[in-house]
Amino acid sequence: MPVTVVRLNLVDPDATPRSLSERYRAALEMAAFADERGISTLQTEEHHGSPDNWLPAPLPFAGTLLGATRRITVTLSALIAPLYDPLRLAEDLAVLDLASGGRLITVAGIGYRPEEYAAQDKDWKRRGVLQDEALETLLAAWTGEPFDYRGRTVRITPRPYTRPHPPLLVGGSSQAAARRAARLGLPFFPSAHLPELEAYYHARRAEYGTEGWCLMPPAATPLLHLSEDPDRAWARYGTHLLYEARRYASWQQGTVRSAVRSRAEDVTALRREGVYRIVTPEECVAYAAEGGEMASLVLHPLCGGMPVEEGWRSLRLFAERVLPRLKD
Template sequence: MPVTVVRLNLVDPDATPRGLSERYRAALEMAAFADERGLSTLQTEEHHGSPDNWLPAPLAFAGTLLGATRRITVTVSALIAPLYDPLRLAEDLAVLDLASGGRLITVAGIGYRPEEYEAQGKEWKRRGALQDEALETLLAAWTGEPFEHRGRTVRITPRPYTRPHPPLLIGGSSQAAARRAARLGLPFFPSAHLPELEAYYHARLAEYGTEGWCLMPPAATPLLHVSEDPDRAWARYGGHLLYEARRYASWQHGTVRSAVRSRAEDVAALRQEGVYRIVTPEECVALAAAGGETASLVLHPLCGGMPVEEGWESLRLFAERVLPRLKD
């Protein structure tokens, strides 16, 4: 069966605190619904200082998702690891791993917005060194044994549930990210379909004598909204999809690569482009069939401030009209 993902980043450019609280609680209810219906994964992410309330605290939110569910995996993709104190990050991830029985997957990225580093008092030019320190600290801390950290001997407890350590992947679109993953013997998750980077990663594994694997995104990874009437949904809600597409694209410059990067300037162009798609249940099933064994269906029910009731309609249609056919 295809991987089925519910993406939750809680963006809402017009929300009041009360409205945003209601959106968060709706997201938890959607998570429980997805868990009961047998979807694969809940995915959340991290961005700071965005005027549209983009989620800045993925581990806190992941904890609430894990508490609201029993079986489904929760993936943070991606955690901007250099922005965290490495020892506290090791503790937080160990506790979430224990409390969830190993259901949290963390994709550690380096980020691509200098303003996020500035706001957190971190040096943008040192992001590579900070990432190395964070990852090396996590791996040492999770052994439960004393180790040297910044000139002193420390020990982190409790040890995580998952052995040898909680699920941890390295994300990115650069050779430096692939090389770092290979050196540490960690799985690599490119941020876009980049076969040449996968080849580079495997070559570095051989060079370092380490073992790992690459989780390559498909060539197309559209964000999906399910509707009985796509024309009507585009007319009423296309602006929400466009808002998020434009905001996300505005952060990506230079060599940054993303599987869901849009270049659309208006709703009509966004619909034609296909990065964000509103599909009928039947079209959603066809997308899964076309993707074959590597198919991944990413639902985005609260995209760009989408009304909660419309998000619920999309999720229910998927659960009732798409998911049973995928299981068959």
């Protein structure tokens, strides 16, 4: 069966505190619904200082998602690890791992926005050093044994539930990220379909003598919204998809590589491009069949400030008219 994902980043450029609170509560209800219906994963992410209320605090939000569910995994993709105090991050992730029975997956990224580092009083030029320290500290802390940290001996408790440590992947689109994952013996999650980077990762693993694997995104990873009438949905709600596409495009300059990268300037171009897709249930099933067991269906029910009721329509269509056919 294909991997099925519900993405939640809580973006709403027109939100008030009250409406944003309602959106958060709706996201928790959607999470519980996805869990009950057998969807594989909830995915959330991290950005700071965005004027559209993009989720800045994935750890507490992941905790609420895990508390609202019983089976589904929650993936942080990605957590910007250099922005955190490494010891506190080790504690927080250990507690979430214990409370959820190992259902939290963390993709540790380095980020690509210097302004996020400036806002957190972190040195953008030292981001690689900070990422190394964060990952090395997590792995040492989760053993439960004393270890050296910045010239002193520390010990972090409690030990996590998952052994040898909570699920942790290194994300990125650079050779430096691939080398880092290989050196530490951690799985590597490229931020786009980059087969040459996967080969580089495995070559470096062989040099370091470490274990590991690569979770390569498919060549196409569209964000899906379901509707019985896609033409009508594009006309009414396409601006929400375009909003997120344009926001991402404004951040992803230069060498940044991403599985979700749009160059569309208007709704018509966005629809033609295919990065964001509004599909019927039948079209969704056909898309899954094309991808087979390796297919990944990513629903984005609250994309770009999408009205909550429309997000529910999409999610229910998927659960009632797509999931049963995928299971069959």
